[in-house]
Amino acid sequence: MTWHQHPFARWLIPLVVGAALGIALDRPMPWLTWPALGVLAALLWLLHRHPGLALQRFWFGVTFSALLMVVGYERAINHHQIRWADHYARIAPDTCWLVVEVAGEARIKRSLRVVGRVQAAGPAPDRMQPVAGKLLLYLGIDTNAVPRLWWGDRLLVQGVLQPIAGPANPAAFDFRQYMRWQNVHYRLWAAAGDWQKVSDGSGWSLRRRAMQVRAHLLARLARWFDSEETFGVAAALVLGYREALDPDVRAAYADAGAMHILAVSGLHVGLIMGLCYLLLNRIFFFRTWRGRWPRALILLSVLWGFALLTGLSPSVSRAATMFSFFILARLFAREVFVWNILAASAFILLAIDPFLLMQPGFQLSYLALAGILAFQPLLEKLWQPAHPALHHGWRLLALSLAAQAGTAPVSMYYFHQFPLLFAVSGLVAVPGAFVLLCLGLVALGCELVWPGAGWPFGKMLAWCTEGLNTVMAWLQALPAGTVHHIWLQPHALWLAYAALLLLAMGLHQRRFRKILLALALLVVGAADHAAFRYRHYLSPEWVAFQVRRHTLVGVAHKGTLWLWHDGVGAAALSHATDGYRAWKSIDSLVVLPLDAPPFEASWGQWTGQSWILPQGVVSTALLPQGTVPPMQWMQLVRPGQRIPTNEAVPSGSLWLLDEALHPAVRHRWQQVLEHAHQQYHDIAQHGAWVWEPGP
C-alpha cells in the first residue's frame, strides 16, 4: 500500500486538518487565507511548469498540502452559516414573519417538527427581505387535519426566534452542539394559527419526488404490519425511515449492539447494487463493450435514486459515493483500491460539507468501514475452517469484531455504553437484515407491478421482523449484556484511535514495535481513565438538577449518587442524571423522597420546605432578620416558601431558585433578591447548579 496508489488518502489528511482547525478556531481570516490561496496556487503552477529537480517535486507536494489545508479551513469558516451577512438572525427581529422552505423530513409528535431554509424575514408580511440560514420549526397542528409537508414547500410562519438552548444538566446531551453541526442555531415555535403553507415545492425537485415516493412506499408497507413496533423496524431497514421507530425497540437494538442495521448503509446499498448487477448481467447487451456505458448509467441512477429515497444520510452518502467510484473505475477499466475509494468519498463529502466531520453518523460510518478493512482480513486468517457454514459464520463474526473495533471508542464517547453481546447480535442481525431487506424489496417491487401481489412477501417480512425484534429484546434482557455509564474523555478517545492505528499498521506490516507501542498507549489510556474515575470517586459533589416543574437534588460521593426528589418520574430522572452518572462514574443510585434526611450533615439540611447548604459551617436554620451569618450558606428556594420582604432578606448567602417554582413566583423572587443585592442562580434559566464542597 503506497501513497501513489492512494492519492485521495494523501489529500484527505491536510483537508481534514484544515477543516478541523477551521471548526475549532472558528475565526475568519480572509486577510490571510485569500492571499495564501493565491500565492500557493501560483507557486503550484510554477512548480508544475518547472519540475526539473526532485526537490521541486517534493515542494510541490508540500505546497499542495498547504493549499488543501487552507481550502479546508476556508470551507469550514464559510460553511458556518451564522457568520453570513444575510443570515436571518442578523436581520430578523425576535418576533417576526418568516418564509421558510422545508428542507427535511417532518416529524409529527405533539407538533410538527421540521428543519427549513429561511428565505425571507421581516416584521410584517409586506416588509420582508431576502435572508438565508436554517431554522428548526415546531409547528402547532390541529389533530383533525395534519398537513403533509414535502421538501421544497414554502411556509409563512410568525413567531419568536429563540436560540437553541444548551444542556440543562451536567454532562447531558448537548442538543445545541448537535444542531450546530447541521448549521441550525435557532428554533421557533408557532401555534396552529400562526403558520400556513403558501406554495408547493417545485415538481422538478428530486428530493421532493423521492420523499413522496418514499411516503407512498411506506403506506404500502404499513398495510402488511399489525404492530407499530415491527413496522418501525422494517421501515428503517428497508427505506431508511426512522421516525416510526419505537423508543423501546430502538433501545433494545442499541443495548444488543445491533443499532447499525437500522441505519441504511453499505450493507443495503451493496445488496441493491448486487441485485441490479445480477439482473443486468442476465441481459446480453449489458455484458458487451457497447453496453458498459448504459450499464454504468443505470447502476448509478439506481444507486443515487436509492440514496435519495432513503434520505441521503451520511452513511448512505458514503456508500453511494464509494459505489459510484467502483462503477466508474469499472467503466474506465481502472484498478480499484478500497482505501483510496473510501478516502475519495470522504474527501468529496467533506469538501461539500466540512461540518460532517463533527457528526457522529459520519464518523461511525467511516470508522466502521475502516475497522472492517483494517482488521477483518487479519481476523479471518486466524481460523479458516473447511466447512462452508463455519467459514461463513466465522467471516460474519470477524466482520462484527472488526467493525466494533473501529467504532467502539466513538460509540462509548457519544453514547456512554458498550454492548458486550455485539458479536452474538451481529451473527443474527446482519443476516437478518439481509433477509428483511430482500423480502422488503421483493414485496414492494411486486406491489408496484401488481397491487396485492406483494402481500405474501409483506407478511413474511412482518413475521421475520417480529422474530428479529424478539431476539433483540431477549438479548437486551440478558444480565450484564450492556455496560452503561461509560465516560470517555476526548484525549482518551484520541489515544484509543492512535493505538488502533498503530496496531493495524503493526499487524499489516509485521512490525512488532508498533504493536508494542499500541499496547503501551492502551495501558496509558487505561491508567488515565482509572485516575479520572478515582478523582471523581473521592470528590463529593452537590447538584441541583433541572427537571421540568420538579425538584431534584443529588449528592455524588464514592461511586454512589443520592437523589432527593418531589415525585419526578423514572424517565425524567434518568434523562436528567444519566450523563452525570457516566461522567462521575456512579455505580449505584439511591432515590429518596425530598424530605428524607441526608446521611451527612455536611451535605445539607432539610428545613421542611427547602434545603440549606453549608459552605464551610453547617447552618441549621434560616437566620433571623438582621443577623450576619458567620459563614456563607446557600438555600434552595422551592414552592410554598414565603417570599421575604425587601428588608428581611438575609445577607451573605447564595439563593438557588428551583425549577419547580412557577415563572411568576420565580420572577418575584428575582426582583426581591436583586433589590437586596443578593446573589442567586435561577435553575430554570441557567440550568443545573453544581457545587463541590471545599475542605
Next chain:
Amino acid sequence: MRHALHDYFHYSRAERDAAIVLCILLVALVLLPFSWKYLLPPDHGTWTPPESWISMVSAAEREKPSPAPPAPTVFGPYDPNHSSLEELVAAGWPEHMARSLVRYREKGGRFRKTEDLRRLYLMTDAWYQHLAPGCRIASAQPIAAASTLAWPGPRPRKEKAGVAPSFPFDPNILSEDSLVLAGLPPHIARNVVRYRQAGGRFREAAALRKIYGMTDSLFALLEPWIRIEAQDKPAPADSTDSHQPEKAQAAPHEPIAIDINQAGPEEWMRLKGIGKGYAARIIRFREALGGFARVAQVGETRGLPDSVFQAIRPALVASPVLRKLDLNTAGVSALAAHPYISGMQARAIVAWRSQHGPFVQPADIRRTGLFSEKEVARLLPYLECSRQTQ
C-alpha cells in the same frame, strides 16, 4: 521518518497533473458562495411576497379565532385562590387557562387582588376584561384600569370603607345578597355566610366584629343597624347563593351510608349531585381499579367535581378492595389495564420479574425504581404476591 515524509510529499508527473485539476476545482468551490450572488439577478434590498400570499395571510388573519371568548358566554363568580378546576371552567374560564391557574397555585402563587390575574402566562387583555368581574378574592380591590403589576414590598393593611346600611338586618338570617344590600361589603357578606354554614351563630352584635375582614370603622358603621333575633331560627338555605356555585351541591338531607365497593348505580344515585352519568363513571373507575381502597379515591373519578365529592363524602363508607393484581403472574396487558400502571411500567415490571425473579411481597415493587413513593403507596392496596416455584 525522513523517508516517510519524502514518500508522502513526492508527487509524480501524473499526480501533479491531477493535483492541478483538483486545485482548480477546489478554488472554484471556495469561490462559489461569493460569486453566486453575482450570477443571480440583483435584488433591491427588500423582498415582496406575491400578492396571493398577502391576501392569503389577510384571509387567515380574519378567520383566525379571536383571542376574545366567543359570545355568548356566561361568566360566573369564582375565587382564584380556592376554586377548583371544574369550578373555574363552570365560571367561564377556558380549560387550559384554568389549568394554568391551578398550577400557579400549586407552585405557591397567590392572588391578592384582581389584577394579579394578569400574571398568568396565558391571560390576555380580552380574557381579563371578561373574567375579572367574576373574581371574588377575600381582600379583592376594585378592578383597576392600570395594567402594571405591583411587586411585593411591605403592604400596609388598608381600611376598607363601607356603605352605610339603609335598613336594620339580622346577620343570622339574611342571605349574602341581602347582606350586601344591607351595607356589608361582598367579601364580608360571604364570610358571614360561611361562618353560619360552619355552624356559627351571632348571639350579639359584637360577634360580627370577629368576622374576617371586618374593620373597626366598618363595624362602627354597621353596629347601629344590627338586630339579632333571640330565637333559634334556622339559617336561610344558602343553596340559592349565586356567588357560591358549589353550595348548590348540598349534603344529602337523609342519612345515607354507601359502601364504596359494593354500591350499585341506584345507590350512588341516591346521593345528591350524583346522577346516572356520575354513577356509571364511579362504578367504571371502581371496576378498573379493582375496588376503592380509600374513600378519597372516589374523588379521583374523571369528571366528578370536587364540590360534589365533598358533599357526598360523609355518606361514603370504606370497605376492602375487591380484586388485587398478582405481581408474579399478571401479564403486561393485565398490569397495564390498571389505572395506576402505565404500559411502559407494565412492560418494565414483567421484564424486571423475569430478570430478578418473583416478587416476595408487594412492597418489593419499590425495587424496580419505576414508581415514586406516592405512587407505590397508592398502588400497594391493589397488589399481592403469590408464591412462585422456580
